[in-house]
Amino acid sequence: MSPPADDTSYISPPDYDPAKPPPLNYTIKCNRREAAIIVFFTLIFIEAGILPLILFYSIRWGAHLDNTKNLAIITSTVGTYSGYKLARRSWYLFISDSSHQRRPIGAGRFGPDAFTIQISLGMTGFFTPLIIGSSLSPASVHTVAMSLSCFMIAFCFPLLITGIWPHKLKVPFRVSSMPPYTGLPPAVYTIVEDIVAVDGGGCVEFRQAWRIRYEHSAIMRRIVRVTSLWWGASGMILAGAFIAIAWTTPDDVGYGIGWGLPWLWAIVSAAITVWWVNKELQREADEWSHPSVHKVFSLHIAQTVDEEKVAQEVNEYNDRNV
Numbered sequence: 001m002s003p004p005a006d007d008t009s010y011i012s013p014p015d016y017d018p019a020k021p022p023p024l025n026y027t028i029k030c031n032r033r034e035a036a037i038i039v040f041f042t043l044i045f046i047e048a049g050i051l052p053l054i055l056f057y058s059i060r061w062g063a064h065l066d067n068t069k070n071l072a073i074i075t076s077t078v079g080t081y082s083g084y085k086l087a088r089r090s091w092y093l094f095i096s097d098s099s100h101q102r103r104p105i106g107a108g109r110f111g112p113d114a115f116t117i118q119i120s121l122g123m124t125g126f127f128t129p130l131i132i133g134s135s136l137s138p139a140s141v142h143t144v145a146m147s148l149s150c151f152m153i154a155f156c157f158p159l160l161i162t163g164i165w166p167h168k169l170k171v172p173f174r175v176s177s178m179p180p181y182t183g184l185p186p187a188v189y190t191i192v193e194d195i196v197a198v199d200g201g202g203c204v205e206f207r208q209a210w211r212i213r214y215e216h217s218a219i220m221r222r223i224v225r226v227t228s229l230w231w232g233a234s235g236m237i238l239a240g241a242f243i244a245i246a247w248t249t250p251d252d253v254g255y256g257i258g259w260g261l262p263w264l265w266a267i268v269s270a271a272i273t274v275w276w277v278n279k280e281l282q283r284e285a286d287e288w289s290h291p292s293v294h295k296v297f298s299l300h301i302a303q304t305v306d307e308e309k310v311a312q313e314v315n316e317y318n319d320r321n322v
Contacts, residue, residue: 020288021217025209026202033200040085047081048126048148049263056255067251071134071144078130079123086119089198101203104194105177105211105301114176115194118158118187125154145246145258152239152262160232162187166225177207177301185221185299186228189214211301218295219284223277231269238265 028034052074059070092102094110104113126147133143162169167183174180176190193210196202214220242261246254287293 020285021220022209022212024206024213026196026200026206028200043081045263048078049259052078052259053256056259057252060252066138067141068134068137068139071139071141074144075130075134079127082123086116086123090116092198102198102201103204104174104197105204105207106179107174107177111174113194113198114178114187114190115198118155118191121158122151122155126151141251141255142247145255146243148259148262149239149242149246152235152242152265156232156235156239158232159187159228160236163225163228163232166221166228177211178299179301182300185214186225188224188228188231192224211299214297215299216294216296217284217288218293218297219280219287221297223280227273227277230273234265234269238262 028037055074055077056070059065059073060067093113093116103109104111107113129143129146129150133140133146136143162184163186166186169184170181171184172180175182175184176194178184178190189210193207196210197204197207200206214224239262242258246258248254249257284293
């Protein structure tokens with residue numbers, strides 16, 4: 001497979017011993033990563049799930065405050081932890097001394113990764129109805145109840161369109177490690193790459209190992225596409241249904257559905273995803289020697305000289321462990 005004509009730093013994917021898939025050189029079962037993941041999702045669930053529900057109904061039925069004061073209190077409490085985490089990952093990505101190790105392959109110092117853009121779009125969708133609804137006089141419970149559903153739409157739309165047309169859509173700017181005008185992979189690819197490299201501390205070594213695994217495994221490419229389609233399609237459809245229900249039911253019912261059911265969708269989808277991905281990974285390992293599984297597909301990712309050295313180190317590690 002030939003590299004792009006203008007990509008002088010392109011490295012052809014190496015040939016691997018077809019014993020098993022190239023390792024990703026990363027695990028969550030060390031350095032308290034599992035505990036950190038549990039704490040993160042617990043605090044996010046409390047901030048944007050449990051807290052808004054408890055405050056709304058306790059203030060409404062207990063303190064008997066009107067909706068304007070009630071929603072103003074809720075709006076002032078939501079976003080503290082998520083804002084801190086976004087600021088922290090921006091520090092890791094742009095400012096810290098080791099930030100060069102966490103940036104996308106070939107990216108400059110202040111080039112945001114795809115997940116930063118995608119989560120920013122999602123948070124914009126989340127805070128827009130939250131702030132508008134609580135700022136009206138009187139405040140609109142139905143508008144505030146749309147917050148999580150609007151987040152789902154903004155976040156899931158890239159998942160859906162890149163899953164429907166994998167490697168077909170092109171944009172004139174960098175998307176994580178993907179150079180401009182390069183066919184975009186399903187968005188789960190960049191979500192995994194960016195979260196593990198930046199928030200999980202996998203750094204550029206994981207980006208290289210993830211690229212190699214994706215390029216060499218047809219099953220991994222199927223996993224990424226199917227999960228993108230599942231989260232994108234189910235999120236978009238259910239978000240529309242939640243919004244419709246929130247606007248056609250009484251305040252108490254609509255608010256509970258708007259802030260409760262999106263979390264139920266996320267938890268159920270996450271459980272299904274973990275089960276199915278583990279099953280497919282086992283199939284990938286069992287069938288790796290089959291030509292239809294061990295099938296190379298190039299992402300045409302440009303690399304700097306330093307990143308080429310890291311890629312070579314990853315390749316040598318993989319050669320020793322396959």
